[in-house]
Amino acid sequence: MQAPFSENAILACMDKYFATAHPSLLLARGDDCAVLRPSGPLCLSTDLFLEDVHFRRAYFTPQEIGHKALAVNVSDLAACGAKPLAFTLGLGLPPDVDLSMLEGVFAGMSALAERLRMGLAGGDLSRSDKFCFSITVWGEGDARSGAGCHWLSRSGAQPGDVLFLIGSAGLARIGLELLESEGRKIMQKWPAACAAHLMPQPQVDAGQILSRLGQTEHPPVLMDVSDGLASDLPRLLGMPRSGLGAELLIPEALLHRELTQYARAHGKDPVREAYLGGEDYALLGACSPRLLSALHTALPGLWEIGVVTDSDGIRLNGARVREDLGFDHFHETAEIK
């Protein structure tokens, strides 16, 4: 490491990329706490983004690391239909990270933050063995209804509700497989799959539209798909306690061309790959059929994938799916390596 890497140098670098004030903050970076000025309920979420667990320096650019560290957090705000406001950053830096790499990380993170008009409210710096990001984001519910702020939650799906997805399923999964086995050079051949893993785009606008249109007696339920449909759909349905299940219809024709191509080339079922997924950061929801036409008009990318049933279990294109297909962060197979 050539450059002196003092705490002050890191903070100065941070100040180059992130404004030191934000309209939602009474007190921003530099004090013991940030002071927030909430106008109503706040949606708040924390996610870890760890080197060699969630990303690899071998095939992520610094900009992509910075983008994704924030994006996966913002996806949780999208799933509540919240408008992002600000975030804190806990940053562990290994000794082989230099200031130019850090500039790249901050550039990628600040580009997303600026697009969403989010402020960096504070955080913590530390040495660490590997890159370690811990981000806490918060945002506010929709207040335009006049009935106070509104947000969406996971709970409340009912039999007969239509299941929908906004975003893609399975593409990031094959992007990860490709990048792990072939490295970054494979991007030229599979650009969409690699981009889905490297630069996920949180569905912030869609979440807010769903929240606004869903201010009815039976609002949509919503979550973001981070562990794949196979894990996250049972969570949305509160299975097995709720007694709910699902009848899914995912025609192969609706899947991304790269996903079907890749699955065929590797002797896999593309629909099963889409269902297993992982790191899709799509929005998965369920809503009353009466809400559908308004949602389709406002959200052309909304994709109906089935219905909620009152019989336990999930059927996919007519066949019952095993219940242990889901992703567990603590199983050996859950690691990216």
Added chain:
Amino acid sequence: MQAPFSENAILACMDKYFATAHPSLLLARGDDCAVLRPSGPLCLSTDLFLEDVHFRRAYFTPQEIGHKALAVNVSDLAACGAKPLAFTLGLGLPPDVDLSMLEGVFAGMSALAERLRMGLAGGDLSRSDKFCFSITVWGEGDARSGAGCHWLSRSGAQPGDVLFLIGSAGLARIGLELLESEGRKIMQKWPAACAAHLMPQPQVDAGQILSRLGQTEHPPVLMDVSDGLASDLPRLLGMPRSGLGAELLIPEALLHRELTQYARAHGKDPVREAYLGGEDYALLGACSPRLLSALHTALPGLWEIGVVTDSDGIRLNGARVREDLGFDHFHETAEIK
């Protein structure tokens, strides 16, 4: 590792130690976001607590790890005079941590949380190479003044203000040295020093009292001493830009007996050790002399350590101190090993 260590097992263990609801939350754990119901401005802070950077399993019990991970965060709320409300936990678990160790960590963390009536609002779990804690805490300012919520910040010290400390200085530093060189068995000989490093007690009550009594035209400035007086005092004074300095008077007789004994036994100056400190989690502040008698009455543990001057530089017991004594997390010497 004997026990199966699934995500569900960890979440079930968490639910044993932390209530799933809290009066300050409209929506608690289990959804994409927690939803906060703020009654006014919120003070919020994020800190990392990393294995082999901030603590070692060799001489910390799991309970002490859990306690300190939360305590160092709460200390930031104390420094704003805020009343703690809730927190999120980002938890990275290495493969050699079993459920009984995790129970210990949660027991230590929940004991402190219960004492402070804090709720666990949510978080994130991941595998990691080493134990990794990232906690975001929030709390509310004092609203009893009738003039809206109030909190204290670092900025605004003026020449002539009295510098004060609540808590000890330097004790955790020698506790760390002792534990590093001798291991946990040394606790019997140096109980206060080891406890200062293993189980820091955030000054939450003192912070709130300072906030309440300080609602004047010139409120006290306040911060928590995490990196030692040598680093944190210049930060409180905004040196060198502010043009402020300090004249410190720290008589050896006021230092903890273990600190003076240890320093003498190792040929060190106990006052210098107190000044260098590190991880004290004491409160360092400055206030108008007019406020002092009220503060002394309400806070018997408040310790006057000097005055703010309008001449650049810090003098300690009559001698100018070097400006580069402070702690930098990215210097080689900043590591615990």
